[in-house]
Amino acid sequence: MKGSRILSLVLAMMMIVALVPTALAEEAPVKISVAGYMFGPIDDAQDVITPLVEQQLKDKHGINVDIEVVYIEQANYAEILNTRLAGGTAPDVFLAQSATTLNSYYDQGVIKSWDESFFQENAPDVYNFIMNGAAYGDLAGDVDAWKKASLKDGKMIVIPSFKPDGSMPYKTLIYRGDWLDKLGVTEEALPKTVDDFVALMERFTKEDPDGNGANDTYGCSITAMKALFGSYGLATGFTGSNSYWVVRDGKVVNSDVAPEAKEVISILAKMYADGLIDPEFVAGKESVEGSYWAISHGMVNGLYGASANASIDHYRLKEVLGDDGGRCAQEYWAVNGEDSTFVYAPWPAGPNGDYGWQVGTPVAVSESAVYNANMSDEKLALIFKILNAFATDEELYMTAFAGIEGTHYEKQENGTIKRLLGNEELNAVGVWGCRSLYGNDRAFSQLGYDLAFYKDPSIANRLNWFKKDQYNSYIQDAVTETLPSNELFAELNTIRDEAWVAMIRGEKSLDDWDEFVQNWLSAGGQTLTDEANAWYASNN
Amino acid sequence: MKRAKPSFGKLLIYLMLTLLSATIVIAFWHLLNLSLSPSYIATKGGLLLYPKDATLDNYARVIDNRYIWMGYKNTLIRTVIGTVLQLFFTSMGAYVLSKRFFPHRTFWTLFIVFTMFFSGGLIPSYLVVKNLGLLNTYASMILPGFISAYNLVIMRNYFQSLPEEIEESCLIDGAGRLRIFLQFVLPLSKPILATVALWLVVGHWNSWFDVLIYISDDTKFTLQIVLRRIIITGSKEILDTSAAANAAEMDSVVSSEGLKAACIYVTTLPILCAYPFVQKFFVKGIMIGSLKG
Numbered sequence: 104m105k106g107s108r109i110l111s112l113v114l115a116m117m118m119i120v121a122l123v124p125t126a127l128a129e130e131a132p133v134k135i136s137v138a139g140y141m142f143g144p145i146d147d148a149q150d151v152i153t154p155l156v157e158q159q160l161k162d163k164h165g166i167n168v169d170i171e172v173v174y175i176e177q178a179n180y181a182e183i184l185n186t187r188l189a190g191g192t193a194p195d196v197f198l199a200q201s202a203t204t205l206n207s208y209y210d211q212g213v214i215k216s217w218d219e220s221f222f223q224e225n226a227p228d229v230y231n232f233i234m235n236g237a238a239y240g241d242l243a244g245d246v247d248a249w250k251k252a253s254l255k256d257g258k259m260i261v262i263p264s265f266k267p268d269g270s271m272p273y274k275t276l277i278y279r280g281d282w283l284d285k286l287g288v289t290e291e292a293l294p295k296t297v298d299d300f301v302a303l304m305e306r307f308t309k310e311d312p313d314g315n316g317a318n319d320t321y322g323c324s325i326t327a328m329k330a331l332f333g334s335y336g337l338a339t340g341f342t343g344s345n346s347y348w349v350v351r352d353g354k355v356v357n358s359d360v361a362p363e364a365k366e367v368i369s370i371l372a373k374m375y376a377d378g379l380i381d382p383e384f385v386a387g388k389e390s391v392e393g394s395y396w397a398i399s400h401g402m403v404n405g406l407y408g409a410s411a412n413a414s415i416d417h418y419r420l421k422e423v424l425g426d427d428g429g430r431c432a433q434e435y436w437a438v439n440g441e442d443s444t445f446v447y448a449p450w451p452a453g454p455n456g457d458y459g460w461q462v463g464t465p466v467a468v469s470e471s472a473v474y475n476a477n478m479s480d481e482k483l484a485l486i487f488k489i490l491n492a493f494a495t496d497e498e499l500y501m502t503a504f505a506g507i508e509g510t511h512y513e514k515q516e517n518g519t520i521k522r523l524l525g526n527e528e529l530n531a532v533g534v535w536g537c538r539s540l541y542g543n544d545r546a547f548s549q550l551g552y553d554l555a556f557y558k559d560p561s562i563a564n565r566l567n568w569f570k571k572d573q574y575n576s577y578i579q580d581a582v583t584e585t586l587p588s589n590e591l592f593a594e595l596n597t598i599r600d601e602a603w604v605a606m607i608r609g610e611k612s613l614d615d616w617d618e619f620v621q622n623w624l625s626a627g628g629q630t631l632t633d634e635a636n637a638w639y640a641s642n643n
Numbered sequence: 644m645k646r647a648k649p650s651f652g653k654l655l656i657y658l659m660l661t662l663l664s665a666t667i668v669i670a671f672w673h674l675l676n677l678s679l680s681p682s683y684i685a686t687k688g689g690l691l692l693y694p695k696d697a698t699l700d701n702y703a704r705v706i707d708n709r710y711i712w713m714g715y716k717n718t719l720i721r722t723v724i725g726t727v728l729q730l731f732f733t734s735m736g737a738y739v740l741s742k743r744f745f746p747h748r749t750f751w752t753l754f755i756v757f758t759m760f761f762s763g764g765l766i767p768s769y770l771v772v773k774n775l776g777l778l779n780t781y782a783s784m785i786l787p788g789f790i791s792a793y794n795l796v797i798m799r800n801y802f803q804s805l806p807e808e809i810e811e812s813c814l815i816d817g818a819g820r821l822r823i824f825l826q827f828v829l830p831l832s833k834p835i836l837a838t839v840a841l842w843l844v845v846g847h848w849n850s851w852f853d854v855l856i857y858i859s860d861d862t863k864f865t866l867q868i869v870l871r872r873i874i875i876t877g878s879k880e881i882l883d884t885s886a887a888a889n890a891a892e893m894d895s896v897v898s899s900e901g902l903k904a905a906c907i908y909v910t911t912l913p914i915l916c917a918y919p920f921v922q923k924f925f926v927k928g929i930m931i932g933s934l935k936g
Contacts, residue, residue: 143710143872144861176868178875179855186769186856192778634823 108187112178132157132169133348133485136194138184139539141468143527144174151507152533155600159499164492165314166485172536173197188213195475196486196539199261202252202468203585207258215483216258216475225487229262229494229547237265239364246467252466261471262490267556269465271565274577276330276411276451279402280444282312282320283561284463293448295573297334300451309407323409324401328371330411330460334453338461338578342385342600346592346626347461348635349582355581355635357628359599360620368616371607381406385604398434405439411460415565423564437579449573457577464583472539486540493541503541504554506534586634589625598622654826654900678702678904701905708873711909714866717781722847725785729843732834733790737798752799759792765856772857783857784850794839801835802828804859837921850915870906 145153153170160166173194175183180200187193193213199205223230236243242265252263278293284560286306295302302637304322306312313320323343329617332339337358338347347358358364374380381401386449388581397417398409419429427433437444450458474483505512511534512520529535545551556562569575605611624632649657669690676691681698684691705711739745740752763771768787775782805828813823829836851867858864 144864146861174861175853175859178871182765183856186766189766190769190773192773442744458719482834 107109119571130167130169132161133482134169134171135182135196135482135540136171136173136485137324137537137539138173138175138389139472139535139537140195140198141172141174141538142177143530145172145533145536146531150533150536153505153536154503154505156537157296158622159299159496159502160489160492163496163499164488166488166492168485168489169549170537170540172533174530193475195478197475199467199471199473199537200469201585205261205468205473208253209255213476215258215476215478215614216255216260217480217483220483221256221480222259222487226491226494228491229487229542231330232494232547233265237267237547238557239268242465242496249466252468255440261468261473262464262542263468264306264545264556265547266465266467266545267552269467271569272462273414273415274411274460275327275418275568275574276327276409276448277402277413277455278409278446278448279312279405279407280446281439282307282408283446284444285312286310286556287313290446291447294451295449297331297370297451297453300331301370302418304379304409305373305377306375307643313405313407320405321381321401322374324399324407324412325384326376326411327407327409328380328384330450331367331453332364333459333461333576333578334457335367336449336453336455336457336578337361337363337367338580339364340596340601343505344593344594344596346599347530350581350639351398355632355639357623357632357635359595360602360623360628365616368603368606369524369613372609372613375607376609380607382608384607385600386623389550389571398431401525401548402575403431403435403438409448415568416561418445419561419564423560447568447574449571450574450576452584457578458573461578461580462576464579470541470543472580472628490542490547494551495545497548497550500541500546500548500550504535504546504551517560519554519560535583582635582638584638586631586638588627588630589633594626595623595628595631598626656800674904674907677901678908680901684901693781701901702909704902705870705873705905705909707890708869710861710864711866714864714869715864717863718848718866721781721784722844723845724781726843728785729789729791729794730840733794733839734798734829734832734836736790736830737795740795740799741802751773752796755792755795777857778855779858779860779863781863784847786852789848794842798835798839800831801832805831808860841887841918841921844917845914848910866910870910874903874906 109575137468150172153172157170160168163436171194175197180198181204181626184197199208200212205214209216219569233249234246236246242249247266249265250261253259253261257356283289283293288303288306294303307322309318311318311320329339329341332341338348339358340346348362349358350356352363371380374384382473397413399407399412401407402410413431417429417431418435419432421428421432432445436443438633452458474486493503501508505522506529508514511524511529511532512522515521524532542551545555598619602611602615602622603623606613606615606619673691676694678701679694679697679699680691681700683695684695706827740748740755742748744752749877760769772778772783772787809827809831810823813827818826849867851871854863854865854868
């Protein structure tokens with residue numbers, strides 16, 4: 104009958120119509136919004152990389168996503184992110200930027216947590232890579248630290264970055280080559296103890312190493328003086344705005360009031376009394392406002408013989424990268440002549456064999472991605488699968504990290520890449536946009552680590568130097584979290600600087616040390632010490 | 644006929660005004676020279692009386708930024724549209740409040756003045772803008788601060804000082820309230836309109852924080868945001884403590900004073916140029932609020 108034919112036709116159409124949405128729903132890509140560290144905003148009209156990444160994820164890995172790169176100004180990152188978190192418009196993936204912020208996000212319940220097994224299940228290659236000590240197993244000794252940093256109340260809240268250069272010293276002691284030659288000091292004779300170092304400073308001051316007949320040279324600059332703290336196992340923030348902690352007999356003590364600090368100050372005071380230190384050592388003939396911070400003007404211009412203001416990379420020789428050399432090296436050659444030399448030196452060791460400068464650890468959370476708590480577990484699983492895809496798929500990683508070969512980067516013979524556009528330009532076209540999705544700007548893969556670290560000649564150069572005796576550094580800050588009363592440090596550092604400068608200059612005697620310690624403690628130092636010990640006890 | 648010699652008092656006043664102007668002009672002049680100098684001159688410090696080694700590098704660096712013209716465009720849109728609309732509605736509100744026969748006039752005035760003392764803060768403002776669906780729009784730059792209570796009160800005082808007789812004669816001739824407002828009151832109020840307009844223009848031109856939190860679309864960033872980014876990107880310094888810096892940051896230059904000066908000029912020059920044309924309105928405008936009735 105006609106009626107039943109129409110009815111069955113209508114029913115059939117209804118079935119098809121009902122099926123279509125479900126069929127389409129299976130096809131719809133999952134939206135993921137990602138915020139990361141960017142130099143400039145992404146230009147949607149010119150973004151070529153994000154579509155490419157989505158395409159590759161879909162075709163090669165069966166992951167169908169629509170990635171939205173969210174730009175948050177780095178300078179006001181926390182403020183903007185907080186307003187968005189409060190308003191519920193925060194992206195799915197964002198950065199915590201410090202351990203303190205990370206903990207506060209967790210306490211407020213705005214970030215997601217998951218089991219270690221969940222992570223292992225969805226990103227197995229990344230998991231294995233980390234557990235095996237990252238590339239070349241170099242960091243096998245730090246895997247436990249990595250685990251510890253990722254966990255909170257037994258669940259993971261972040262995937263910390265695992266950077267081999269995190270524990271490399273960022274400063275090196277450097278001497279003027281011409282002065283060493285004039286005084287006949289060869290590389291083997293470079294001072295390796297504090298006494299030898301002071302003796303060399305005396306020679307720099309008294310024996311006219313620049314040969315101009317005038318008594319116008321000094322041993323070293325303020326940064327080289329600070330290297331002596333390392334010789335007593337301390338890191339120091341003298342003349343700066345930092346303060347460090349050391350562990351003594353199982354308790355945490357601030358290095359500014361540790362008994363070894365008194366020894367160092369007495370050495371410096373003696374150096375000053377002997378005329379080895381520039382009376383204006385604090386005023387800073389090192390960094391000069393307006394010019395590059397790492398250049399030690401005093402040393403470059405022949406006033407001082409030694410400085411520890413910069414790293415080996417800043418004083419990089421031309422052969423390392425085949426370019427004009429490091430920034431400070433260029434300045435040095437510009438002032439002293441193209442053939443002039445400078446020498447990287449070992450740190451002077453103190454009576455207990457300590458030496459060096461403060462270094463960090465290979466584990467950090469300041470660049471690690473965290474995940475919005477209002478995300479479903481399926482979405483988080485998908486994000487981990489994406490993380491895994493970046494770790495296993497070299498082409499995918501290169502697209503997101505470097506762009507299109509020939510347009511955005513070129514491959515170099517040494518295995519690294521050279522970028523062809525400026526940072527802001529690269530961000531505008533989408534490079535680095537998915538950064539937070541592939542793990543802190545280096546995928547947890549051999550390729551990522553090679554490109555960023557092991558194959559980079561300037562870093563390899565530093566690594567080689569650090570293998571030499573007494574060139575590396577091991578001094579670490581015992582407290583790695585910002586303490587609640589952190590603002591008290593401003594005044595404490597002023598007290599420290601004023602007292603120490605007075606003692607070095609001889610305006611105050613070393614006998615006043617205890618008075619200084621009392622001042623320091625009563626101005627808030629005791630509060631901070633107690634907080635530091637509480638933190639240390641709860642974390643160890 | 645001999646012109647009378649100026650009195651000693653007048654001479655003193657002229658002298659002080661000259662000194663005051665000189666300090667202001669010298670400051671601007673120094674800044675201009677700084678913006679035309681290369682960075683090593685800037686580090687030496689001191690007052691620059693002429694640009695040594697003049698170079699347009701700083702300006703080139705500012706203007707080469709891909710977002711600078713977009714920034715100008717967005718700032719102009721925001722300033723022009725915002726100022727015109729705000730001026731219009733503020734003056735309407737002020738006119739209403741200035742009429743003595745307006746019912747519950749005291750209550751409404753206090754109601755508005757009360758808002759000058761309190762603000763909800765950052766997060767509530769963000770929530771309001773977000774819930775109105777204004778995030779990422781030009782409206783979020785204009786609407787949140789649309790009527791400033793301060794401007795409203797000042798305009799109200801001015802309207803109160805206009806003689807009522809004019810309006811009464813217009814009413815007798817059959818003009819409606821709106822016509823009176825548009826054709827008689829506003830033309831007589833040029834001083835106060837110019838004053839408030841200038842405040843609004845400067846406010847819009849300089850504002851950056853609202854753009855920072857409400858706008859995420861890079862095509863809507865205003866001039867101040869772009870310039871701010873130029874200066875900040877140029878002055879990233881690596882602290883003593885950070886063990887490992889991003890490789891790209893390691894080579895960033897400390898922004899020279901010259902670059903900052905160039906940014907200041909790029910921002911201020913349009914306003915400096917526009918100011919002389921508006922100045923003739925100010926002679927009368929400054930007196931407002933000080934005369935009663």
